[in-house]
Amino acid sequence: MKEEEIRSKFVLIPLEMIEPNEGQLEGLPANPRDIVDRKFDLLIKDVLMFPEMIELRGMMVYPLENKRFIAIGGNMRHRALTEISKMSPAQINIMLGKCSGYAQLSSEQREHLRNTWGEWVKSKEKNVPFGIISKETTIEQIKTT
Numbered sequence: 001m002k003e004e005e006i007r008s009k010f011v012l013i014p015l016e017m018i019e020p021n022e023g024q025l026e027g028l029p030a031n032p033r034d035i036v037d038r039k040f041d042l043l044i045k046d047v048l049m050f051p052e053m054i055e056l057r058g059m060m061v062y063p064l065e066n067k068r069f070i071a072i073g074g075n076m077r078h079r080a081l082t083e084i085s086k087m088s089p090a091q092i093n094i095m096l097g098k099c100s101g102y103a104q105l106s107s108e109q110r111e112h113l114r115n116t117w118g119e120w121v122k123s124k125e126k127n128v129p130f131g132i133i134s135k136e137t138t139i140e141q142i143k144t145t
Helices: 003-007 037-049 052-056 075-085 089-097 107-122 139-143
Strands: 010-014 059-063 069-073 127-132
Touching: 037 052, 037 075, 037 089, 037 107, 052 127, 069 075, 069 127, 075 107, 089 107
Parallel strands: 059 127
Antiparallel strands: 010 127, 059 069
């Protein structure tokens, strides 16, 4: 599948409708990547500092029969967003304060990040942009995306 075809199908999906790839799609092995706690904390901080990267470096999902989706690309970012979704705005502010480069941002930029994440964690659906891979896509094609 061509990248431009995938990009044209990006939609906002509630985070709770996305399942990590644990091998539940026949023929597609579970996500082989694992991440150590220290690197996972860094990933969370990167996502908090650069929320636009969630859209720019799109995550991919495949629709399941139960009207949910399985994360095919971006499993670790999905996991980081899941952790962020459990935080309160105050916890996010504390975490942002520990991020490299946060103190160097202008007060407007810091306020924008705090507001962006504060609104997102308080939202009911916690929508995230994902590219939906067509059901017509074969497992072999998915393995190469």
